[in-house]
Amino acid sequence: MSASTPKVDGAPPQMDDKTIAFLRRAFREHYFKHHDDVEMPTMIQNREFGYIPFGKGMIRHLSYKTSGELAADLVKQAPSSVFCSNGVYSNPTLAMDEKGWKGAELIFDIDASSIPTSCRAKHSFWACKACGKITRSLERPPQCPKCESTGLAQLHWSCAECLAATKEHVSRLIEFLTSDFGVSSAGIRIYFSGNRGYHLHVEDERFEGMEPSARAEVANYIKGTGLVRPQSSDYTPSGASSRGGWLERVAAASSGKDQPQRLEQVINAFSSRIDESVTTDIHRIFRMPGTLHGNSGLLKMRVHDLDRFMPEYDPVVLGDEEVAVSVQGSPVFSLKGRTFGPYSSEEPELPVYAAVYLMTKGLARLAD
Numbered sequence: 001m002s003a004s005t006p007k008v009d010g011a012p013p014q015m016d017d018k019t020i021a022f023l024r025r026a027f028r029e030h031y032f033k034h035h036d037d038v039e040m041p042t043m044i045q046n047r048e049f050g051y052i053p054f055g056k057g058m059i060r061h062l063s064y065k066t067s068g069e070l071a072a073d074l075v076k077q078a079p080s081s082v083f084c085s086n087g088v089y090s091n092p093t094l095a096m097d098e099k100g101w102k103g104a105e106l107i108f109d110i111d112a113s114s115i116p117t118s119c120r121a122k123h124s125f126w127a128c129k130a131c132g133k134i135t136r137s138l139e140r141p142p143q144c145p146k147c148e149s150t151g152l153a154q155l156h157w158s159c160a161e162c163l164a165a166t167k168e169h170v171s172r173l174i175e176f177l178t179s180d181f182g183v184s185s186a187g188i189r190i191y192f193s194g195n196r197g198y199h200l201h202v203e204d205e206r207f208e209g210m211e212p213s214a215r216a217e218v219a220n221y222i223k224g225t226g227l228v229r230p231q232s233s234d235y236t237p238s239g240a241s242s243r244g245g246w247l248e249r250v251a252a253a254s255s256g257k258d259q260p261q262r263l264e265q266v267i268n269a270f271s272s273r274i275d276e277s278v279t280t281d282i283h284r285i286f287r288m289p290g291t292l293h294g295n296s297g298l299l300k301m302r303v304h305d306l307d308r309f310m311p312e313y314d315p316v317v318l319g320d321e322e323v324a325v326s327v328q329g330s331p332v333f334s335l336k337g338r339t340f341g342p343y344s345s346e347e348p349e350l351p352v353y354a355a356v357y358l359m360t361k362g363l364a365r366l367a368d
Contacts, residue, residue, distance in 0.1 A: 019365040020054045026318055026356055027292055028078035034317070035071040039289035039302070041084055044070070046102070048092040050285050051079035052294055060285060063093045080294030080360070083285035086201075096283060103208040106215065107286060109278040110169050111197035112162040123157040125331050127363065132328025132345060155361065156295075157331055158196045163311045170198045170306060173272040176222045177202065180245050192315055194293025194300040199286065212280040219276040221246075224267035246270075292317075297356035313337060318353040324367040325355045333357065 015023075031038075041047050044067060050060030060083070064070040074082065085092070086107050090100030126135045128144035129151040135141050143150050170190065177183040177200075187203040207215075224246070253266045261269075278284065287293065287300050298315040316336040327343040333354075334340070340354050347367050350358075358364035 014362065015055045015359070016365055019359055022323075022366045023054050023080070023356060023359055024078040026297070026352055027080075028075055030292060030318060031071070031074040031078065034290075035074055037290045038071065038074065040067040040070065041288075043088050046088040046090070046092060048085040048087070048089060048099070048285060050083045051077060052081040053077065054080045054294075061093050061095075074291070082288045082291040084288045085283070085285045087282055101282065104282040106202040106204070106207040106210070106218070107278060107284075108173055108200040108202075109193070109197060109275040110166055110173065110200075110273060111193070111275065112158045112166045113156060113196060114273045114275065115162060115165045115169060117162045117165045119159050119161040123159055123162075123331065125155040125157055126152045127155055127329055128152055132363075134329040134331055134342070134344070136331075153362070155331065155363075156196060157333070160312070160334075163196070166197055167306060167309075169272045169274075170200065172270065173200060173222060173274060176272060180221070181218070190303040190306060191289050192299075192301050192303055192309065192311055194287065194291075194298045194315060195296045198303070199300070212282055215280045215282070216276065219274060219279040222272050222274055223276065224271035293360075295360050297353060297360050316353050318356055320351045320353070322349045323352055323355050324349050325358065325364045326367045327358060327364040330358055330363045 045063065045065050047063070048060065049062040049064060049070070050058055051062075052058050064073070085104075087104035088102045090102065092099055094100075121138055122136075124136060124138045126137055126141055127133070128135070128147060128149055130149035131144060131147040133144050133146040134155070135145060135152075140154070141152060144152065174185075174188060174190075177188060178185055183202055183204050189201040189203070191199045191201070193199055207218075210218075249270045250261075250263075250266050253261045253269060289300050289302060291300055292298070293300060297318055299317045301315050303309045312334050313336055324347055326347050327341075328345065330341045330343040332339060332341045335354055335357060336351075338351075338354070340348075340350065355364065359366075
């Protein structure tokens with residue numbers, strides 16, 4: 001078995017030393033003041049950890065004996081991103097085939113990019129690596145319209161509309177877990193990912209020993225790939241009603257109509273757009289709750305009230321101090337109640353949280 005890497009937005013952006021030093025200072029200051037807010041996993045000594053330094057690749061197969069040891073390393077390393085395995089192992093630092101897998105939490109990932117919203121055409125951007133020109137296009141342009149360079153990078157942008165749609169799919173997933181699989185609401189932890197989506201962690205021992213194939217059955221059911229209620233006692237609590245599930249959803253969608261809805265319409269109306277590869281992966285390492293996202297500077301944070309949670313405000317935790325940055329190009333974006341941009345070859349003064357947002361996406365650097 002090979003090691004599974006977390007889902008990150010492409011290769012680390014190219015950064016100059018001055019910008020990297022600034023980002024590390026900002027992240028180090030945050031972890032120095034708020035390391036107690038990092039949510040430590042149970043059985044910490046049996047988890048695999050990893051992190052991504054700014055401007056570099058993944059370092060993983062790490063282990064910590066205590067939460068204090070991990071917190072100290074966060075301050076020392078000030079990494080771009082920090083990850084922890086959903087699986088527990090006898091020897092987490094060894095090669096994957098030698099770790100001794102004991103089980104893994106069931107985790108779901110829902111990202112705005114996987115939901116077909118009408119707003120996508122408004123914020124599908126491509127940035128020229130050579131001149132910084134920002135081009136809006138659903139498909140990759142053959143070349144930059146300004147300098148004709150073919151070196152273009154996709155910008156994974158979002159807006160209030162697609163972030164709201166993502167919330168809706170989180171609600172659908174919760175309904176599946178509680179109604180169809182008998183998971184207690186108290187056993188579901190919701191986290192904003194720190195960028196464009198949400199992670200759901202399920203605390204239910206029935207799922208911990210499941211192999212990837214069984215997890216795939218759960219994922220396919222939630223996505224509507226197979227429209228039958230799961231029958232295995234491994235999935236549903238004893239005494240669960242044989243009624244309900246997709247059959248009830250199909251019936252509800254068809255009632256009171258002249259003609260039954262098409263199956264595809266029913267699936268689109270009720271299914272949740274989860275990332276199946278995340279759910280089935282028992283060796284993946286996930287972004288740690290309470291840590292900063294390396295592609296935004298926003299916090300992966302626990303969401304206690306999904307309806308009231310504001311993804312463009314609540315996870316903004318870095319400082320408000322103004323800093324001069326050189327921005328190659330950037331679309332409009334909103335954070336903490338303020339709107340920034342668009343920028344094109346400019347040197348605005350931005351609050352640290354907005355400057356970091358652009359720097360971590362490779363769109364800005366610290367001004368000379």
